[in-house]
Amino acid sequence: MKTIDFWFSIGSTYTYLTVLRLRNLFNQKNIQINYYPFSVRTVMKEMDNIPFPPSKKSKVDYMWRDIQRRSELYKIPIPNVPVPYPIKDLDLANRIAVVGIEEGWCLNYLEATYRRWFLDFSLAGSDENILSTCKEINLDYKYILNTANSSEIKYKYKNLTNLAKDIGIFGSPTFVVGKEIFWGDDRLEDAIDWLGKP
Amino acid sequence: MKTIDFWFSIGSTYTYLTVLRLRNLFNQKNIQINYYPFSVRTVMKEMDNIPFPPSKKSKVDYMWRDIQRRSELYKIPIPNVPVPYPIKDLDLANRIAVVGIEEGWCLNYLEATYRRWFLDFSLAGSDENILSTCKEINLDYKYILNTANSSEIKYKYKNLTNLAKDIGIFGSPTFVVGKEIFWGDDRLEDAIDWLGKP
Numbered sequence: 001m002k003t004i005d006f007w008f009s010i011g012s013t014y015t016y017l018t019v020l021r022l023r024n025l026f027n028q029k030n031i032q033i034n035y036y037p038f039s040v041r042t043v044m045k046e047m048d049n050i051p052f053p054p055s056k057k058s059k060v061d062y063m064w065r066d067i068q069r070r071s072e073l074y075k076i077p078i079p080n081v082p083v084p085y086p087i088k089d090l091d092l093a094n095r096i097a098v099v100g101i102e103e104g105w106c107l108n109y110l111e112a113t114y115r116r117w118f119l120d121f122s123l124a125g126s127d128e129n130i131l132s133t134c135k136e137i138n139l140d141y142k143y144i145l146n147t148a149n150s151s152e153i154k155y156k157y158k159n160l161t162n163l164a165k166d167i168g169i170f171g172s173p174t175f176v177v178g179k180e181i182f183w184g185d186d187r188l189e190d191a192i193d194w195l196g197k198p
Numbered sequence: 199m200k201t202i203d204f205w206f207s208i209g210s211t212y213t214y215l216t217v218l219r220l221r222n223l224f225n226q227k228n229i230q231i232n233y234y235p236f237s238v239r240t241v242m243k244e245m246d247n248i249p250f251p252p253s254k255k256s257k258v259d260y261m262w263r264d265i266q267r268r269s270e271l272y273k274i275p276i277p278n279v280p281v282p283y284p285i286k287d288l289d290l291a292n293r294i295a296v297v298g299i300e301e302g303w304c305l306n307y308l309e310a311t312y313r314r315w316f317l318d319f320s321l322a323g324s325d326e327n328i329l330s331t332c333k334e335i336n337l338d339y340k341y342i343l344n345t346a347n348s349s350e351i352k353y354k355y356k357n358l359t360n361l362a363k364d365i366g367i368f369g370s371p372t373f374v375v376g377k378e379i380f381w382g383d384d385r386l387e388d389a390i391d392w393l394g395k396p
Contacts, residue, residue, distance in 0.1 A: 047254045056245045058366040062381055069378075069388065168256040180267075183260055186384050190267065 002195045003032045005176040007164055009040030010097060010113060010124045011090035012172035013067060013083070017185040019110045020076040029192060035106045037097040037157065038164040040172045041090050047170060070185070079118040087117070093125030095148040095157050108137045200393045201230045203374040205362055207238035208295060208311060208322045209288035210370035211265060211281070215383040217308045218274040227390060233304045235295040235355065236362040238370045239288050245368060268383070277316040285315070291323030293346040293355050306335045 006022070008015050026033055064081035071078040087093065093113065100106035112133040117124040122132070134141040147153060164174075168181060175182040175191035182191040204220070206213050224231055262279035269276040285291065291311065298304035310331040315322040320330070332339040345351060362372075366379060373380040373389035380389040 047257065056368065058363075058368045059245065061366060062368070062379060065379070066381070066385075073388070165256075168259060170254065170256045170260070181260060181263070183264070187264075190271070 001030065001032045003034060004191055004195065005034045005036055007036040007038060007169050007172065007174040007176065008097075008110075009038055009090065009172040010093040010110070011087045012040055013063060013085060014185045015173045016079070016114050016118050017067060017070050017074060017076070018173045018188060019107075019114045020071075021074045023107060023111070025188070025192075031192065031195065033107070035097065035101050036160055036164070037094040037101075038161040038169070038172075039091055039094060039157070042161050043165055043170055046165070077115070077119055083118050084121050084123055087123045087125050089125035091125075091157070092130075092148060095153050096130065096144060098153050098157050098160070099144060099147050105137055105139065109133060109139075112136045199228065199230045201232060202389055202393065203232045203234055205234040205236060205367050205370065205372040205374065206295075206308075207236055207288065207370040208291040208308070209285045210238055211261060211283060212383045213371045214277070214312050214316050215265065215268050215272065215274070216371045216386060217305075217312045218269075219272045221305060221309070223386075223390075229390065229393065231305070233295065233299050234358055234362070235292040235299075236359040236367070236370075237289055237292060237355070240359050241363055241368055244363070275313070275317055281316050282319050282321055285321045285323050287323035289323075289355070290328075290346060293351050294328065294342060296351050296355050296358070297342060297345045303335055303337070307331060307337075310334045 004026075006018075008018070022033065025031075060082075064083070068078050068081055096113075097106055097109060100109045113124045113129055116122045116129045116133060122129040130145070131141050133139075134144055167176065169176075169183075171183050173183075173185055173188075175188055177191050177194045180191075180194055182188070182194070202224075204216075206216070220231065258280075262281070266276050266279055294311075295304055295307060298307045311322045311327055314320045314327045314331060320327040328343070329339055331337075332342055365374065367374075367381075369381050371381075371383055371386075373386055375389050375392045378389075378392055380386070380392070
């Protein structure tokens with residue numbers, strides 16, 4: 001079975017598009033996903049990269065409109081924009097995803113937490129979002145919070161972030177096929193096509 | 199006939215992809231192009247945007263690889279990378295395009311100057327590039343230089359740059375269909391699809 005490494009940071013806006021179309025797309029194409037959460041904020045700080053600051057108003061406005069148009073294209077729910085941004089606890093949101101990988105519910109979590117953020121305006125990583133997401137996908141909120149805050153998960157998350165930097169990943173979402181890196185939701189099809197190369 | 203406004207700055211790397219596939223694509227689809235050169239550097243400076251500084255090495259390396267892969271996808275010549283970057287005289291290169299619009303050879307110029315830059319490593323806007331480009335497309339070098347440096351063309355170019363900012367354009371290439379802005383070579387197909395909307 002063919003495999004794509006999916007590197008992501010909950011907190012990234014464009015990752016909404018990928019998360020909500022991933023399940024159907026990969027089922028159709030019979031592709032397996034490896035999940036790699038990392039701290040895009042850490043990586044970007046080291047590059048002095050602030051993707052959507054207030055000084056870039058045109059770019060920010062464009063980004064939201066682009067996400068709406070792309071949602072329509074993918075037939076996923078079209079968010080009202082602007083969606084509240086940035087999120088406050090990016091690291092917690094992503095450490096929960098690390099727990100999800102080990103326990104097999106990572107994609108369920110990604111879908112639920114992004115839906116709540118983008119469609120209900122409840123910030124990913126917030127108490128409210130985590131609580132209702134846990135309820136939806138049948139997880140014990142206190143257990144999840146304790147595990148996501150454990151030193152073991154923090155250590156794994158830090159290692160994933162370092163690994164991202166080592167590979168040359170600088171944004172979310174990123175797809176890796178062999179040695180090829182594809183950055184951006186709009187390169188997912190390119191990554192899938194690359195799987196078919198000899 | 200349907201029309202797309204093509205906003206560009208010679209000096210942008212990704213614009214190579216658009217320039218070299220534009221003629222065939224728009225002929226096939228029977229779409230008319232309006233050309234709008236502007237100073238992306240002026241626009242970016244005002245947004246404190248430096249797209250590919252040395253601190254973003256991963257992103258720069260990625261950009262070149264992405265351009266290679268996309269060139270292959272589009273069946274246009276694949277450049278050796280890294281291509282010399284940035285160019286020195288961005289404004290002159292683009293003012294020549296302004297002259298080209300009025301005289302009807304804008305696309306010929308874009309294709310020739312980008313080929314020389316990306317495939318022969320002769321910087322767009324340099325004497326060498328302009329000289330050989332003029333030769334290739336049968337233009338008088340001295341006349342072109344004088345006209346591109348005239349206050350009339352400088353004034354038009356400045357107005358185009360201001361207009362770009364007013365519309366909310368912040369990068370090159372950008373495609374405008376009605377009130378919709380599509381940024382990036384990878385959104386050209388979305389712009390074309392938008393033409394077909396009721």
